[in-house]
Amino acid sequence: MSGMVERRGAGMWLSHIGMLIGIAIVCFPIYLAFVASTVEQQAIVRPPMPLLPGRHFIANYHEALVAGINAPVWRMLANSMVMALGIAFGKIAISILSAFAIVYFRFPLRQTFFWLIFLTLMLPVEVRIVPTYEVVANFGMLNSYSGLVLPLIASATATFLFRQFFMTVPDELAEAARVDGARPMRFFFDILLPMSRTNIAALFVILFIYGWNQYLWPLLVTTDPQMNTIVMGIKQMFPSGDDVANWPVIMATAILAMLPPVAVVVGMQRLFIKGLVETEK
Amino acid sequence: MSTINLISVRKSYGHAEVIHGIDMDVTDGEFIVIVGPSGCGKSTLLRMVAGLETITDGEIKIDGKRVNDLEPMDRNIAMVFQNYALYPHMSVFDNMAYGLKIAGTPKQEIGERVTTAAKMLQLQEYLSRKPRELSGGQRQRVAMGRAIVRKPAVFLFDEPLSNLDAKLRVQMRLEIKALQRELGVTSLYVTHDQVEAMTLADRMIVMNAGTADQIGAPLEVYNDPQSEFVGGFIGSPPMNFIPLALFEENQITLPKSLREQIGEDASNIKPTLGIRPEHLELCSERQGIFKGQLRYCEPLGAETLIHLGLSNGALLTIRQKAGAYTPETGADCFVFFDPDKACLFGADGKRLRAHDTMHYEEVQ
Numbered sequence: 001m002s003g004m005v006e007r008r009g010a011g012m013w014l015s016h017i018g019m020l021i022g023i024a025i026v027c028f029p030i031y032l033a034f035v036a037s038t039v040e041q042q043a044i045v046r047p048p049m050p051l052l053p054g055r056h057f058i059a060n061y062h063e064a065l066v067a068g069i070n071a072p073v074w075r076m077l078a079n080s081m082v083m084a085l086g087i088a089f090g091k092i093a094i095s096i097l098s099a100f101a102i103v104y105f106r107f108p109l110r111q112t113f114f115w116l117i118f119l120t121l122m123l124p125v126e127v128r129i130v131p132t133y134e135v136v137a138n139f140g141m142l143n144s145y146s147g148l149v150l151p152l153i154a155s156a157t158a159t160f161l162f163r164q165f166f167m168t169v170p171d172e173l174a175e176a177a178r179v180d181g182a183r184p185m186r187f188f189f190d191i192l193l194p195m196s197r198t199n200i201a202a203l204f205v206i207l208f209i210y211g212w213n214q215y216l217w218p219l220l221v222t223t224d225p226q227m228n229t230i231v232m233g234i235k236q237m238f239p240s241g242d243d244v245a246n247w248p249v250i251m252a253t254a255i256l257a258m259l260p261p262v263a264v265v266v267g268m269q270r271l272f273i274k275g276l277v278e279t280e281k
Numbered sequence: 282m283s284t285i286n287l288i289s290v291r292k293s294y295g296h297a298e299v300i301h302g303i304d305m306d307v308t309d310g311e312f313i314v315i316v317g318p319s320g321c322g323k324s325t326l327l328r329m330v331a332g333l334e335t336i337t338d339g340e341i342k343i344d345g346k347r348v349n350d351l352e353p354m355d356r357n358i359a360m361v362f363q364n365y366a367l368y369p370h371m372s373v374f375d376n377m378a379y380g381l382k383i384a385g386t387p388k389q390e391i392g393e394r395v396t397t398a399a400k401m402l403q404l405q406e407y408l409s410r411k412p413r414e415l416s417g418g419q420r421q422r423v424a425m426g427r428a429i430v431r432k433p434a435v436f437l438f439d440e441p442l443s444n445l446d447a448k449l450r451v452q453m454r455l456e457i458k459a460l461q462r463e464l465g466v467t468s469l470y471v472t473h474d475q476v477e478a479m480t481l482a483d484r485m486i487v488m489n490a491g492t493a494d495q496i497g498a499p500l501e502v503y504n505d506p507q508s509e510f511v512g513g514f515i516g517s518p519p520m521n522f523i524p525l526a527l528f529e530e531n532q533i534t535l536p537k538s539l540r541e542q543i544g545e546d547a548s549n550i551k552p553t554l555g556i557r558p559e560h561l562e563l564c565s566e567r568q569g570i571f572k573g574q575l576r577y578c579e580p581l582g583a584e585t586l587i588h589l590g591l592s593n594g595a596l597l598t599i600r601q602k603a604g605a606y607t608p609e610t611g612a613d614c615f616v617f618f619d620p621d622k623a624c625l626f627g628a629d630g631k632r633l634r635a636h637d638t639m640h641y642e643e644v645q
């Protein structure tokens with residue numbers, strides 16, 4: 001730390017003011033959403049918008065969680081949680097195993113398989129959404145968790161990341177394990193997996209948020225409100241036609257929808273940084 | 282408690298052959314050092330014994346049993362790697378215990394064996410540490426410990442000391458030697474450092490581009506090199522090489538014993554004379570066999586290295602006791618040597634011996 005340039009006096013104040021302004025710009029809309037979720041419906045539709053939290057916090061959040069508009073928010077949160085966790089763990093499990101195969105085993109067409117996986121990087125969900133829908137529908141997986149999770153699990157990005165990491169692991173480590181008598185899967189579970197925990201933590205954060213924020217796919221495969229995920233659920237809450245939007249409840253839902261990803265980032269960040277400091281070889 | 286037999290062992294990567302047939306028998310408890318310059322195939326040979334590389338041709342036997350097709354774990358060997366290859370996320374204890382754990386050794390016995398090895402290597406205090414919290418020398422010891430606890434038939438070392446600083450290297454060298462003596466385990470040790478080879482080996486294999494140029498006890502190899510390569514590689518400073526043509530050009534008569542070795546006609550064999558720096562002496566003009574110009578001196582404390590320039594431009598090194606008289610730079614010096622200490626090498630780099638040249642004469 002001593003190597004860092006130390007700022008003093010005016011310089012320090014200026015940079016702090018700059019940062020505070022930046023934070024304010026980012027946080028203000030979120031603050032407004034929070035304010036809107038704590039007041040009554042009438043307070044919002046009548047300008048000017050309130051800038052201080054109201055007294056309906058508990059009532060609004062209770063209504064959102066238990067009743068919701070189409071489906072109770074706790075239900076949609078649970079659906080999203082299942083989907084995000086399923087995608088994150090599924091992607092990590094599949095990609096770490098395929099990277100293991102590609103890096104540590106000589107099998108025919110090894111390079112071809114790698115490039116095939118790599119090629120799918122260029123095919124995001126949106127591009128292959130129609131055929132994927134067809135397949136999922138034929139398997140009868142509409143309105144089910146497997147339908148939500150499975151098609152999004154294959155991941156070229158994560159495979160590629162693990163491949164790069166495995167290639168930095170010295171060959172001697174695998175050889176030492178071989179001399180010690182470890183068969184390939186034993187080496188994988190005892191040595192490679194624990195050594196990858198930093199990478200897994202980082203990927204988990206990214207993939208959880210990726211899964212949580214899925215919109216188009218759940219919109220297609222779930223028609224039953226009980227299977228809605230939170231992100232698409234918010235959109236479904238907007239009234240169509242002349243109905244009046246229940247803004248406080250919608251805002252409360254939005255705030256609730258933000259909490260799990262924030263919790264994951266904050267929670268994993270500590271583990272992630274700890275891992276980074278520890279695994280340096 | 283094991284023997285190793287290498288029977289014309291060969292290794293090719295694709296079409297490129299890197300080991301050209303090596304034969305050797307290692308007796309029980311012997312410490313064998315494989316020495317040679319970088320890229321000559323030392324590691325490849327060791328890894329074939331370990332089972333980490335396939336054997337293209339030939340046979341390797343451990344304890345008389347052919348092991349060509351056995352996995353490393355079934356060969357009853359333990360290996361110490363150059364970069365230690367410790368499992369970074371495991372404690373020192375777990376690193377040493379891993380092999381035993383896989384083998385299904387009872388917990389209590391694992392504990393006892395690791396503790397014994399740790400005591401032997403002065404690692405008791407560090408058993409719960411992670412490798413990254415250890416110094417280079419301690420990591421080296423853990424790697425040794427991992428090999429010891431398995432009680433293998435054979436130890437294999439691949440340049441285990443080359444990541445350490447010079448002082449530690451000398452210390453660890455002694456420790457390895459003592460440990461091997463104490464345990465009596467047959468060992469193969471790869472190094473590119475000829476001092477390490479000389480000090481550790483019961484016998485050494487000097488490798489040159491995939492072949493074993495000479496196999497023998499260190500002093501035997503030093504005093505009686507089989508090839509020009511061995512003479513130049515073993516010993517520091519290396520053996521001096523003087524083409525015999527140089528003597529003829531300068532109308533220098535060679536000592537009689539050497540002339541006899543070469544025979545009448547040397548023009549076909551183009552022999553080279555090899556002589557160690559400590560076997561050369563400065564002398565008066567009358568005694569001198571040949572002369573050179575003093576280029577520079579290197580006083581090393583206990584001894585002084587004197588470098589002479591010869592008329593063909595080559596440099597010649599003479600090793601003198603520190604107190605001995607040293608002429609000034611640029612002075613012409615006369616050099617004497619005992620012909621019995623000199624070696625002669627043919628154009629192919631192989632040693633010429635009296636019976637070889639006789640045979641040569643017969644053919645002529």
Ligand SMILES: Nc1ncnc2c1ncn2[C@@H]1O[C@H](COP(=O)(O)OP(=O)(O)O)[C@@H](O)[C@H]1O
Pocket residue numbers: 294299317318319320321322323324325326
């Ligand atoms: N996997 C490989 N593929 C092709 N050539 C190799 C391979 N490993 C080693 N070699 C070659 O074999 C020769 C011997 O290598 P090595 O045994 O590592 O030498 P060293 O004596 O330095 O340990 C080198 O010329 C090297 O280029």
Ligand SMILES: [Mg+2]
Pocket residue numbers: 323324325
């Ligand atoms: Mg090597």
